[in-house]
Amino acid sequence: MGTGSLTRARALRGFVALVGELGGDGAELFARFRIPIDAVEGNDPDALVPTRSVARVLETAAAELGCGDLGLRLAQRQGPEILGPLAVAVEASPTLGAALDCASRYLYVHSPVLTVGAVPDPEGVRGVTGVAYGSTEPLPPQVADLGTGVLHRIVSLLAGGPYGLRSVHLPHEAPPAPERFREFFGAEVRFDRPAAVLRVPGDLLRRPVAGGDETVRAIAIEYLETHFARPGRTVTDRVRAAVDRSLGTGPVRIGSVARLLRVHPRTLQRHLAAEGTTFETVVDEARRDTAERLILRTDLPFTQVAAMVGLAEQSALSRAARRWFGESPRALRRAGPGGLPAPPVPAAHG
Structure with missing residues (x-):
């Protein structure tokens, strides 16, 4: 191997x-x-x-x-x-x-x-x-x-x-x-x-991890992102990583992400289009994945979940959840992790 x-x-x-x-x-x-x-x-x-x-x-x-x-x-x-x-x-x-x-x-x-x-x-x-x-x-x-x-x-x-x-x-x-x-x-x-x-x-x-610390985790992830290049990493991967770090901290705009990646917003959009996606799609997928994790694997109030995925209010989360999953956040949480098909094992990029 x-x-x-x-x-x-x-x-x-x-x-x-x-x-x-x-x-x-x-x-x-x-x-x-x-x-x-x-x-x-x-x-x-x-x-x-x-x-x-x-x-x-x-x-x-x-x-x-x-x-x-x-x-x-x-x-x-x-x-x-x-x-x-x-x-x-x-x-x-x-x-x-x-x-x-x-x-x-x-x-x-x-x-x-x-x-x-x-x-x-x-x-x-x-x-x-x-x-x-x-x-x-x-x-x-x-x-x-x-x-x-x-x-x-x-x-x-x-x-x-x-x-x-x-x-x-x-x-x-x-x-x-x-x-x-x-x-x-x-x-x-x-x-x-x-x-x-x-x-x-x-x-x-x-279940919570004893000793979990979001600040330490964020610093560690930032270190991983900046010190270890993902093999075969695409522009979409880099944008997704930047979006994941930005969710819940304020509006996620292409201009701010482009500045992080040191490219012009129009250039970034062209690269994403060449890879078959758009900035809006990457943001939506990041919100979806984060919302799924927070709804199914935590007991956080839905208003807090909405804020953590960058949505203004709980009603926006409810509409998005129905579009993403076909269910309300409350129904998803009640069904538990088995309520949705689990994602496939992520393959290492390379």
Whole structure:
């Protein structure tokens, strides 16, 4: 996977010690696949290694050590810190849904081929939502286990403990000791499924994150936006990011966004037209996505939701919600997260 892509080296943090405990030589494996040990275990949070090398060293170690749950064991040693600066934005989010949105949007900072996001429950159970971990390329077993395991640990941390996990889907055949997976997740694990998914309560994404801080989150997102170029980023992406940051702070006008992007408003409109959209459409989509998150995943008053998406009054939010979703905000909130089809897992741009 990821022939030419790079992944944050911290994805392998703890590998050398783990392999040593299992009777192997982690440093030798790193040397074999040309992974600098200092990049993984050093203090540079921005050190990168080839994505293919990460997958190959994990699969090779698992095979040579006869350890089918190597990725899961490594996940046990990791947490949000492996995400580098993205971890700050995730941990400062007000709700678990906002944290997931942030992770899905900026996961390219960690690896451009990995994805995470909300999906409909793969078993179709009402009141259950899926949180999927995936890739733009097939996931090798140990990579799937490591990523899903770390995702589970991060959700547990943000939720303040057990979060009602219903079951776990993994996209590979069952290993020799499947009971180890149940012990790790504290729930049933089903193998040979189409995708890696945590099946969670439908209201989980509404739950607040302990220690959430909107000011810290905004600063962290600003840092991500200005220091890490999204692979293949379009003008539409850049406009959307600027609009997202501006919603609720005052009127969102093309002139102010154009100044942020250092182009003339007419030039910006031409670029957007070339990409098949308009400034007004981008603003409307940003309002829609933010309104959906705030209606379904928070208990904020609708007057406040309206203000946070840049609408003058609650009646304007009601009209917009009927146009976007075919329902009033009150009906949507009453139906809960299962009331709308969940969006597909966002693919990493590249």
